[in-house]
Amino acid sequence: MPETPEETEEPIKQRKNGLYPGVSDELAENMKTGWADTELHGLEPIAQAGHTAGRRAALSARFPGERLVIPAGNLKTRSNDTEYAFRASTEYAYLTGDQTQDGVLVLEPRDGGHDATIYLLPRSNRENGEFWLDGQGELWVGRRHSLTEAEQLLKIPAKDVRELAAALKEATGPVRNVRGHDAGIEAALTDKVTAERDEELRVYLSEARAVKDDFEIGELQKAVDSTVRGFEDVVKILDKAEATSERYIEGTFFLRARVEGNDIGYGSICAAGPHATTLHWVRNDGDVRSGDLLLLDAGVETHTLYTADITRTLPINGTFNDLQRKIYDAVYEAQEAGIAAVKPGAKFRDFHDASQRVLAEKLVEWGLVEGPVEKVLELGLQRRWTLHGTGHMLGMDVHDCAAARREAYADGTLEPGMCLTVEPGLYFQADDLTVPEEYRGIGVRIEDDILVTEDGNLNLSAGLPRRWDEVEAWMARVKQA
Numbered sequence: 001m002p003e004t005p006e007e008t009e010e011p012i013k014q015r016k017n018g019l020y021p022g023v024s025d026e027l028a029e030n031m032k033t034g035w036a037d038t039e040l041h042g043l044e045p046i047a048q049a050g051h052t053a054g055r056r057a058a059l060s061a062r063f064p065g066e067r068l069v070i071p072a073g074n075l076k077t078r079s080n081d082t083e084y085a086f087r088a089s090t091e092y093a094y095l096t097g098d099q100t101q102d103g104v105l106v107l108e109p110r111d112g113g114h115d116a117t118i119y120l121l122p123r124s125n126r127e128n129g130e131f132w133l134d135g136q137g138e139l140w141v142g143r144r145h146s147l148t149e150a151e152q153l154l155k156i157p158a159k160d161v162r163e164l165a166a167a168l169k170e171a172t173g174p175v176r177n178v179r180g181h182d183a184g185i186e187a188a189l190t191d192k193v194t195a196e197r198d199e200e201l202r203v204y205l206s207e208a209r210a211v212k213d214d215f216e217i218g219e220l221q222k223a224v225d226s227t228v229r230g231f232e233d234v235v236k237i238l239d240k241a242e243a244t245s246e247r248y249i250e251g252t253f254f255l256r257a258r259v260e261g262n263d264i265g266y267g268s269i270c271a272a273g274p275h276a277t278t279l280h281w282v283r284n285d286g287d288v289r290s291g292d293l294l295l296l297d298a299g300v301e302t303h304t305l306y307t308a309d310i311t312r313t314l315p316i317n318g319t320f321n322d323l324q325r326k327i328y329d330a331v332y333e334a335q336e337a338g339i340a341a342v343k344p345g346a347k348f349r350d351f352h353d354a355s356q357r358v359l360a361e362k363l364v365e366w367g368l369v370e371g372p373v374e375k376v377l378e379l380g381l382q383r384r385w386t387l388h389g390t391g392h393m394l395g396m397d398v399h400d401c402a403a404a405r406r407e408a409y410a411d412g413t414l415e416p417g418m419c420l421t422v423e424p425g426l427y428f429q430a431d432d433l434t435v436p437e438e439y440r441g442i443g444v445r446i447e448d449d450i451l452v453t454e455d456g457n458l459n460l461s462a463g464l465p466r467r468w469d470e471v472e473a474w475m476a477r478v479k480q481a
Contacts (some may be wrong), residue, residue, distance in 0.1 A: 015081070023129065027254045036159035038143070042153040043175045048304065051215045055095050055153065055208065056062070060107060060114040066174040068114070069189065070095055070205075072103035081135060085263070089181045090396045091205045093305050098154055100144065101160055104185060109173070118154060119161035122147050151371065168192075176201040199403075206403035209395050211417035217451060219306035220419055221460055223261065224449055226300035228463040229310040230256035232264055234296060238288070238316055241250040246270040246284040251356055253298050261300040265307025266398045269297035272316065275441030277427040279388060290317040293324055295443055305396050309421050310461050311447035318475045320468055323438055327426055328468050333443045334358035334424040338390055342422065342450050342457040346414050352390035355424040359386050361454040362426075368435055384430060385435075394449055416454045423447030 008031060059068065072088040096105050101236040102121050123146050124131040124138045132139040147158040160389035165188040168175075175192045177185065178201060211273050212220065230253045234241075241248040249270040257264045267282035275281045276295035288294065299308035308433060315321075315330060330470040333449040338355035338357050357373065360382040369381050376382055393409065400419075425445030449460045465474040 004394060012128070012130060013135075014133070014404070028129060031129060031132055034383055035126065037147045037214055037289065039146060040149050042412070043149055045155050046097045046153050048215050049153075051213055052095055052097045056105075056107065056116050057113075058208065059095065059204070061199070061248075063107075063176065064113070065109045066176055067109060067171060068105075068107040068201065069168070069175065069177040069185060070105040070384075071178060071185050072098065072101060073181035074183070075101050075136075081214075089178065089261075090209075090305070091178050091182070091202070094205065095208060096154055096156065098150070104161055104164055105156075106164070106181065116156050118150065118158050119144075119164045120147060120155040120158055121162070122148055122154055122160055128378060128425070148159050154432075161207070164188075178202055178205070203405060204380050204400045206407050207405065208403050210393060210408070211415055212350050212395065212403065212419055212451075213417070214321075216306060217417070217419070219302050219304050220308070220394070220449065220451075221304045223300050223306050224267070224309035224310065224465065226256060226260040226302075226462045227298065227310050228461065229260070230298060230300060231296065231310070231312060231399040231464055232326070236481070237477075238294070240270075241288040242290060243317070244288075246272055246275070246286050246288055249288070249294070249296065250284040251360070253296075257300045262303045262305060263301050265299040265301035265309065268310075273299075273445065274430040274441035274443075276313065276445075278443075279295050279427070279439065283454070288316060289319070292316050293320075293442065293444065295445055297445065297447065299398065307394070307396070307398050308449055309394055309398050309447065310449060310466060311423055311425075311445045311467075312471070313444045314471065314475065318479070324345065324442065324444075325468050327428075327439075327442055327444050330359065330362040331426055331446050332466060332468065333362075335422055335446045335448070338422040338424060339448070339450060339457065339459065342414065342452060344414055344416050344454065344456075348410055348412050348414055348420075351420075351422055352436070353391045354421070356382060356386060358423060359426060385426050386424065387427055388423075390424050391437050391447075391450075393417045394421055414452045418452040419460070420450055421447050422450050 054254050061274040070092050073090040073413050075083040075086055078084045086101045092105055093099055096118055100120060104119040106117050108467045121144055123144055150158045166186055168188040175189055176197050177189050177193050178185060233256050233383055234249050237248060237252050251266050251267050254264060269281050270284045271281040272286055272288045272294045273292035275286050276293055294314045297311040299310060301307040334355040337358045338351040339356040341351040360373050363369045364373055364376060369376055423445055427443040428439040430441040432440055446466055449461055453457045465471050
């Protein structure tokens, strides 16, 4: 008689308070048969397969003779037996194009390079009942690709990931691993890796993403275009948001992100009124009032995990008042100066310095800080109201390339193919007694996604108006559509 799932060496875990006490021999046998063959044949490689092969080749050349292990990561529990939506590690997705949980890319060293293998979970087992009894079986969460299908899609030889940990324990020679994603893999490698060597791998993979190829630029433009449509969606429902809360704005943008992309690239900031002075306001539970400003910082993430990152500060009733317009104009002028500084050969920080100078000049002009401007900038006094850096790299992570060496990033030089945000802001806190009362509670940020080109830059998000009068005209037009 065949074993039932409960009699295997590692029984499939059942809910403690499930309504079925077990599985009869008859049901177990019944569930094994009567299923059509659903194997997929003749699959075309994913669009980025050629690009990921090139990335793996560059990685191989950087670390000759060393075994390289790059995990996708595992599911994380949200509550009891429910999990957060899985998002593969950026390093893994960048090198493979795959996004499945528990996957691991391994580059095995050989003379002249490496052999790449992707280790994945195969189709869920029908012999032991996994496919219908396990919480991650395909009748519960959906069908996984077979290893053969994965090989066709990814153009990488595929093996069963459940065999990998044991194999890595027996591995010899130098090994590097991207840490923080798969505890089981890290345990298998615990006596074979060092923190310093692993960090060198992470840093390399961060810096490798700085210059985008044509595929990546196309994906970023898709993300931006969907985000523009999401901003239009929000403008159309501002009256409903006024009747409810900032969450109506959050939900409206999220719908666009899920319909046209994979998800939002980060928690949407839907900050109305004084909440606009909180840089990462993601509670989104406040009132939306006519006469206030809405600072909307949001981005759609594409199905290939590239994200936009755009901010617009909008008058909720469609019209800036005089003070709002004055502050908005100052930020717009600072952004214009920053964008103009983005070009190949420029220092990365040039756009930040250009934007900060404009904002410091405005603060001195308004009498909010004592000049001269050079002294203000030297002492950083403008930061009370500007707070943050003026931009960052953008790509598969909203703050992309974050592990790069400082000399390759913040103190580095811009090259064609780099993509970054330019996002100056002014924030007058509601309790800031150093500014006139009418300023308090006003926050303005304008952010665009800028591609460094051979002869300057391209604003990928130019589809959203920036100048105050163009913003008002755009809002009026969108509301009437």
